Amino acid sequence: xxxxxxxxxxxxxxxxxxxxxxxxxxxxxxxxxxxxxxxxxxxxxxxxxxxxxxxxxxxxxxxxxxxxxxxxxxxxxxxxxxxxxxxxxxxxxxxxxxxxxxxxxxxxxxxxxxxxxxxxxxxxxxxxxxxxxxxxxxxxxxxxxxxxxxxxxxxxxxxxxxxxxxxxxxxxxxxxxxxxxxxxxxxxxxxxxxxxxxxxxxxxxxxxxxxxxxxxxxxxxxxxxxxxxxxxxxxxxxxxxxxxxxxxxxxxxxxxxxxxxxxxxxxxxxxxxxxxxxxxxxxxxxxxxxxxxxxxxxxxxxxxxxxxxxxxxxxxxxxxxxxxxxxxxxxxxxx
Amino acid sequence: xxxxxxxxxxxxxxxxxxxxxxxxxxxxxxxxxxxxxxxxxxxxxxxxxxxxxxxxxxxxxxxxxxxxxxxxxxxxxxxxxxxxxxxxxxxxxxxxxxxxxxxxxxxxxxxxxxxxxxxxxxxxxxxxxxxxxxxxxxxxxxxxxxxxxxxxxxxxxxxxxxxxxxxxxxxxxxxxxxxxxxxxxxxxxxxxxxxxxxxxxxxxxxxxxxxxxxxxxxxxxxxxxxxxxxxxxxxxxxxxxxxxxxxxxxxxxxxxxxxxxxxxxxxxxxxxxxxxxxxxxxxxxxxxxxxxxxxxxxxxxxxxx
Numbered sequence: 001x002x003x004x005x006x007x008x009x010x011x012x013x014x015x016x017x018x019x020x021x022x023x024x025x026x027x028x029x030x031x032x033x034x035x036x037x038x039x040x041x042x043x044x045x046x047x048x049x050x051x052x053x054x055x056x057x058x059x060x061x062x063x064x065x066x067x068x069x070x071x072x073x074x075x076x077x078x079x080x081x082x083x084x085x086x087x088x089x090x091x092x093x094x095x096x097x098x099x100x101x102x103x104x105x106x107x108x109x110x111x112x113x114x115x116x117x118x119x120x121x122x123x124x125x126x127x128x129x130x131x132x133x134x135x136x137x138x139x140x141x142x143x144x145x146x147x148x149x150x151x152x153x154x155x156x157x158x159x160x161x162x163x164x165x166x167x168x169x170x171x172x173x174x175x176x177x178x179x180x181x182x183x184x185x186x187x188x189x190x191x192x193x194x195x196x197x198x199x200x201x202x203x204x205x206x207x208x209x210x211x212x213x214x215x216x217x218x219x220x221x222x223x224x225x226x227x228x229x230x231x232x233x234x235x236x237x238x239x240x241x242x243x244x245x246x247x248x249x250x251x252x253x254x255x256x257x258x259x260x261x262x263x264x265x266x267x268x269x270x271x272x273x274x275x276x277x278x279x280x281x282x283x284x285x286x287x288x289x290x291x292x293x294x295x296x297x298x299x300x301x302x303x304x305x306x307x308x309x310x311x312x313x314x315x316x317x318x319x320x321x322x323x324x325x326x327x328x329x330x331x332x333x334x335x
Numbered sequence: 336x337x338x339x340x341x342x343x344x345x346x347x348x349x350x351x352x353x354x355x356x357x358x359x360x361x362x363x364x365x366x367x368x369x370x371x372x373x374x375x376x377x378x379x380x381x382x383x384x385x386x387x388x389x390x391x392x393x394x395x396x397x398x399x400x401x402x403x404x405x406x407x408x409x410x411x412x413x414x415x416x417x418x419x420x421x422x423x424x425x426x427x428x429x430x431x432x433x434x435x436x437x438x439x440x441x442x443x444x445x446x447x448x449x450x451x452x453x454x455x456x457x458x459x460x461x462x463x464x465x466x467x468x469x470x471x472x473x474x475x476x477x478x479x480x481x482x483x484x485x486x487x488x489x490x491x492x493x494x495x496x497x498x499x500x501x502x503x504x505x506x507x508x509x510x511x512x513x514x515x516x517x518x519x520x521x522x523x524x525x526x527x528x529x530x531x532x533x534x535x536x537x538x539x540x541x542x543x544x545x546x547x548x549x550x551x552x553x554x555x556x557x558x559x560x561x562x563x564x565x566x567x568x569x570x571x572x573x574x575x576x577x578x579x580x581x582x583x584x585x586x587x588x589x590x591x592x593x594x595x596x597x598x599x600x601x602x603x604x605x606x607x608x609x610x611x612x613x614x615x616x617x618x619x620x621x622x623x624x625x626x627x628x629x630x631x632x633x634x635x636x637x638x639x640x
Contacts, residue, residue, distance in 0.1 A: 140568075
């Protein structure tokens with residue numbers, strides 16, 4: 001009971017701190033820099049979520065932009081449709097906006113999570129790398145679907161019902177409040193017993209199964225959670241601009257996410273946070289070198305794998321830096 | 336009925352291209368248990384090599400004079416593309432896959448994704464991102480058969496693909512290297528203990544698979560008229576699904592799977608909507624993973640601790 005009170009108190013303090021910081025950011029930085037800061041937040045959510053399945057569980061998804069797209073479209077659509085009703089109920093103040101926004105984000109998470117279940121169930125029953133191929137296909141197909149969905153604006157994108165486009169709900173406070181919530185959630189999950197089971201699946205699936213770990217169920221659950229967080233990030237991203245367009249969620253976006261978690265260190269939450277910031281900043285720095293960016297990212301991936309496959313932090317967290325990294329595990333092949 | 340037959344003809348020729356590419360996926364997966372994501376890009380590079388080889392052999396002059404390209408030059412184009420792709424495949428294996436062969440499972444997978452991405456984007460820089468019209472290495476002759484329009488191009492695609500596959504079959508079954516490949520895919524450690532130079536056999540596997548993909552690339556260019564640096568992404572994905580459908584690791588499976596995917600795609604485009612032609616492959620992949628993950632001709636392997 002006391003622990004719970006203490007934790008809630010810490011949570012409230014963190015939220016107030018983010019709220020205060022938001023004022024500082026809005027006063028101290030140009031809109032351009034503010035946008036990068038918001039994008040970094042969205043990236044952190046994406047990276048921490050993707051790391052749960054790719055890093056902690058060892059099942060590689062390379063189509064997470066697809067789940068982000070589902071979340072973005074669902075959040076935008078639901079937000080637009082429930083806003084009139086809720087505004088009638090709660091007035092048109094900022095409280096009503098906050099309620100609409102967060103319900104929309106949760107709807108995005110729900111839809112993305114359900115698509116995660118649909119994609120994950122057939123592909124995660126099996127051992128091996130089928131998830132990579134299935135998610136690659138999913139990311140492409142979902143974009144074709146949105147491209148042809150006329151009620152969502154087809155190729156032009158979805159801009160809501162009002163001529164000014166989607167309401168700009170996404171502020172520093174909301175982005176980083178969700179960042180905090182998701183980092184805490186994923187952190188607690190990773191360091192719980194379930195998290196240990198996920199790591200066991202990554203290290204040796206057959207051994208994990210022999211220890212009575214329900215491997216398929218855990219893999220699918222982790223994947224659905226990961227997809228849902230990508231959905232939240234999608235919803236936040238959607239309300240940063242006037243609309244959602246299919247080409248915002250191309251294969252490059254999925255690759256950006258993979259780069260985020262590999263640079264920081266697969267399996268490390270703080271690594272994912274650093275990776276998210278790295279990609280947001282490097283995207284801006286390389287704006288004029290667009291055509292070289294992906295070549296460089298691709299080389300970065302290959303070189304990291306050849307030279308330092310554990311990434312910047314390995315599977316450690318920032319606060320564990322003093323600890324020696326665990327040597328990469330080599331499953332006993334051919335035994 | 337004629338429309339149905341027409342779709343079947345088109346499906347078989349498209350499917351034989353998928354089958355050629357699927358062979359490379361299935362051979363590498365059979366031995367290394369690695370999805371060689373860069374294989375689709377080897378296919379693309381093969382198509383581009385054919386494009387430039389045909390240009391170097393002076394195809395523009397023939398096209399201007401409305402003459403058909405001589406057959407021996409067309410064969411030369413094919414051989415040049417296959418050789419270049421084989422070299423590329425061997426280099427990819429040497430520099431990207433061999434150093435991580437014994438690393439944890441995810442490392443080679445990420446390397447493969449990185450290689451694929453690198454080749455795609457390097458190709459956009461080198462070849463320019465714009466699609467190109469493929470030179471008419473073979474001039475088209477149309478004829479009617481029972482009311483169905485058949486072109487010599489579709490027939491050639493089918494025949495070339497089939498003879499290459501037959502050649503591969505003989506190679507794998509009758510030669511020493513072929514037998515070594517089968518030994519590796521059965522148990523790589525045991526094969527090593529029997530004195531097989533695994534590096535050499537893996538190198539030949541990559542060379543052969545890549546050469547077949549390059550042949551597929553040229554046939555694809557002939558069939559679809561245009562090529563672009565991203566053509567390997569979706570085609571590679573479809574060929575991989577073909578390999579899974581037939582049973583990954585199985586060579587006859589890749590052929591059957593490729594033909595079935597080609598047929599499914601053409602029938603979907605003809606009877607449902609052309610927009611769903613790419614989606615159907617994905618539906619097939621989900622179904623096969625749910626219902627028969629070992630594939631049509633694959634063997635169930637018991638996992639042992």
